[in-house]
Amino acid sequence: MGKFFAVLLIIITLISVYPIVTHMWWMPAAVSAHGPEVDHQLDETMVASGILFVTSQFVLAGFIWAFGNYKGKIKHWPGGHKPVVAFAIILVGLEILSLSFVGSKVWASMYIAKPDPRALHVDVQAEQFAFFFRYAGPDGVFGGIHPDKINDGNGNYFGLDPENDVAARDDIVVGSLTIPVDTPILLTLHSKDMIHNFYVPELRIQQDIVPGIDIPLHFTATKTGKWEIVCTQLCGLGHYSMKAYLEVKSQSEFDDWLKQQSGD
Amino acid sequence: MHDMSAQPAVHHHSPPQGFIKKYVFSLDHKVIGLQYYGLALAAVFIGMVLSWLMRLHLGWASLSIPGLQLFSPNGAPGGVITPEYYLSLMTMHGTIMVFFVLTNAPFAGFGNYFLPIQVGAEDMAFPRFNMMSFWTTFVAFLVLIAAFFVHDGPPIAGWTAYATLSSVGGISGPGEAMGQNLWAVSIALFCIGQLLGSLNFIATTLDLRTKGMTLARMPLSTWAWFITACIGLLAFADLLPACILLILDRTAGTSFFNPAGMVVSDTLLPHSGGSPLLWQHLFWFFGHPEVYIAIVPGFGIISHILPAFTRKPLLGGMRVMIGCMIAIGFLSYMVWGHHMFVSGMNPFSAILFSVPTLIITIPATVATLMWLGSIYGANLRFTSASLFCLGFISVFISGGISGFFLAQPAIDTYLHATYFVVAHFHFVMAVAAIFGIFAGTYFWMPKMIGRMMNETLGKLHFWLTFIGVYCIFMPMHYLGLAGNVRRYASFTDDYLVPLIPVHKFITIAALLTGAAQLIFLYNLIHTRWWGPPAPDNPWEATSLEWSTTSPPPFDNFGGRHLVVHQPPYEYSVEGAPTDHIMQTDPGPVVAH
């Protein structure tokens, strides 16, 4: 029985590791400026974890094989527990220190560092179950948000008041996020009802959107293309269908697009 | 801490008479322990059926499940699960499993039964509190189950019930009216039951130990229950007011969690001044210690059972394992923010929470290495109980390692709310903690009901379950790495559709593994009525529960006041006549 258990453990371990090593189902290619650093952090962690996982499961298998139904004199781990405990503390401790140190830098660059002052601002409104995006329009100023004016039926997702608020009159409100490539983008995330989340796997960025708080999120996309923005914070029955498209265009295509929107 | 307690505190009660006093409203900790275990058993089967329904829907979204429309005409018209009903099933699955299974069985169930016996007491310190704690928990369960039968169905906000989805009432979605109210009341009642239980465990451990039972001689399972009770006291004391505040926001117009300016379905709500993040802080300040409440008894149970089947004490002895459990209990209160890295709280705090989260890896790693090192050179015996102990080590390693990724905010920015998280917590809770319950069952059932369980069926149960859980939960890591978001009723996004075949595989594995649990259920039932009688000490183990009959008499030791001389794991002591020395053995105490 011990040998069967040991072999089973080894098979399970190898089968588990195989899809990781071969990237059978893997992260999509990163398309943001900070993406490669996040991937590097993940790869480092994967290698360390992989070694720990395989080693520990193999050791378990090895011990079960060797001592399953062993009837001889009891042996104790050579050196007792002290070296093992010390080894664990030092190994894990070092691993923690290095990953924390490097990882904090990546995290800080994404979430603590101030956005580029030249960033293109886009306002984001999240609601059950869609995202809407607002550009400031030719006047470069966003109109104010008035919750009592929100009316989805007539397209006023942000609660703008163009009657009294001149700045709101040329604001552009659309259902997809269109941005230029290689340009710093600053999103201000608003939610009008539940907690939602802005997640683009390819951008390697995710942020909860909380009603009552205006949350900044900044990144730079490094490739043109079309990807999905999905909500990852449970927000109601339509949570699974809450998405919008992110379109990264070349600068000239983006300028044309923006001009077209202003014309409407 | 006093070294020796004289006579136990006065609480003698004479043997109960009559069916109601003996088996229903019993003051006997053994009956109460079995009642908790029975409640957990009922709950786990309900929770498992809910998971089958969820998994069927995830694999085959338009599948009509015959008869489901009779149970819920609104939730499953034509037998097809609607998105809102999927979320209801998911919410009830999580709530039932975390509270009524993982907190009940390993802690309230086995702990109630064996803590007094393992310290040599006649009963818990407060038998009436103990009875009240079970019945409060039972009523809490009924209140929760009632949510299935209200008009709008069970709540849809998940077992985590985040505001503002859970805090504004029915307008946020179906099930969010009466269903969510029932949930909050149920959990509040559950907290009260647990607080009463924790008080009992702590008082009994500190005050009712028999003569010679120093704290250092308590078995590791008792230590685990004691530490868990301490964790639980603070944790449940936090969740109870949180639930009350939630009920107030939903029904009394308060705004603890609801900010100003909320417009839900074009309806401007009158709340003002609240913070949705406050709910998350209150919840996770409970929630993270809660998951250690779920696993620390498992640590104790594995650490207690493994020596009996390796015939040697744990590597590191008592001190290292106790130290690990205390460290985990203490650190568990410092890490709650790792559930909130991307929640919108100050991103600097993410770094602060990440450090203790990574540090908690250390006692967990040390504990795992102690178990691993204990197998080296052991006379390893394979029984159903020991197989589940060995399996626990494997699955705890698997589950713990995925935590390593999630503890780092920069990586969590990708993996948060994906199936990677689902894989992680299912491995450590649904698998490791459940393996602890199985190990405890196979080990202690002979003592509890006086009959031996069938070993062949037990081993078959283990092999099928062990393979099954890896088939179910290992692929979820890959889904998470591919960015598969969790809590989705179906997969309609362009990038998710290609992952559906993996979900189908997981569903089939889940159904088969679930079916294998029927072997365990059959074994329990068969043992109860037709199992061969169990001797006092079938496993040749050493702690006090094996110094009494199977099952023990109503006062645990038949009027004897045991005197303890030995530490709890004196196996294969050099020069001893047998390979195990009972704790009551007055022979020379070997210096360790």
Place this chain on the structure above:
Amino acid sequence: MRTKFFALLAVFALAGSAVLVTAARPAGGSITGKVTFTGTPPKMKPIDMSKEPYCQKLHNPPIKTQDVESGPGDTLEDVVVFISAGDQGSAPAGTPVRYDQKGCQYIPHVAVMMVDQPLQIYNNDPNAHNIHPLPKVNSEWNKSQPPGAPPIDTKWDKPEFISVKCNIHPWMHGYFVVLKTSHYGTTGADGTYTIKDVPPGKYTLTAWQEHMGTQTQEVTVSGGAATANFTFKAMPY
């Protein structure tokens, strides 16, 4: 001789049945009219359906919001005109009212029905919708309807103007107008409405437009067609 007898019998039979038929239905009048506006109505906005590519592809150019549907000659569509006081001879609720979700749009935009009249809601799209009526007097409900699901059968038991929306496609917005009377009409694209089978009498007529509110006027019906036109004052915001 015989032919003459049968011919007379036929004439009497016909005359008799004509008398019977006209006696069963009193001289039914009708009310017609046109609803127009003065001033400048708000600009309807094109709807961005990009989150649902199937629906986005169906509407090129995109459809516009519908809270004020104006037409040539400053007419208004989807105005509900009904007898709000003095009503008599109201017929019982008829066949089920059908409400369709098609191309991520509610058709009709305003569905009028009587109290307790069956309402059937169909999903004709390959994607799920949820129907979330927001009544203040009737009971609120919220149900999703996956593609291929059977129609939702429901009804309302109190008169009310009920706003209905889909949360999955937040631009989808419509109304269930629940009335006590069977004497109602809705203006079409040309701004005209007709209310049939109105017994002679004096009535108060109400015209309801979802954005511009209600207007009332008195109308007398005496066997023929009475006319009642309404003019709403439109504002740009």
